[in-house]
Amino acid sequence: MKTRRQYKTYTSEFKTEALALISEQGYSVQEAASALNVTTSLLYSWKQKAEEHANSTVNSDERSELLTLRKEVKQLRMEKEILKKASAFFAKEMK
Missing domain, CATH: 1.10.10 (Arc Repressor Mutant, subunit A)
Structure with a gap:
């Protein structure tokens, strides 16, 4: 092990x-x-x-906000990819 x-x-x-x-x-x-x-x-x-x-030139408050926003952007991009794949799947099913 x-x-x-x-x-x-x-x-x-x-x-x-x-x-x-x-x-x-x-x-x-x-x-x-x-x-x-x-x-x-x-x-x-x-x-x-x-x-x-x-x-x-970024202070600590701005840095923490930047990290939060980057995390949110990452989450939104992942959700967008999931929606793209789902819409492609359903479009394929409807044909």
């Missing part, structure tokens, strides 16, 4: 401190990763997300 891999989760405070090692204390990504016992790719990922968030 296969077991699911358990991924370690990190708090936002830990991520902030890890990025501070790089940006404020002059550690290289490799040095910080070794010191914190995480992979360099994970640190690069956190760094990229932090930079995207810093460059974003």
Whole structure:
């Protein structure tokens, strides 16, 4: 029987401190990763997300509304596809 891999989760405070090692204390990504016992790719990922968030002109309220709207759009597209398939099915049945 296969077991699911358990991924370690990190708090936002830990991520902030890890990025501070790089940006404020002059550690290289490799040095910080070794010191914190995480992979360099994970640190690069956190760094990229932090930079995207810093460059974003959207505040937290707008961000949450955007996520809600994207979820709604996804739901509506799925419903539209279902209706298309249903109408095609019934059109075929009527012939």
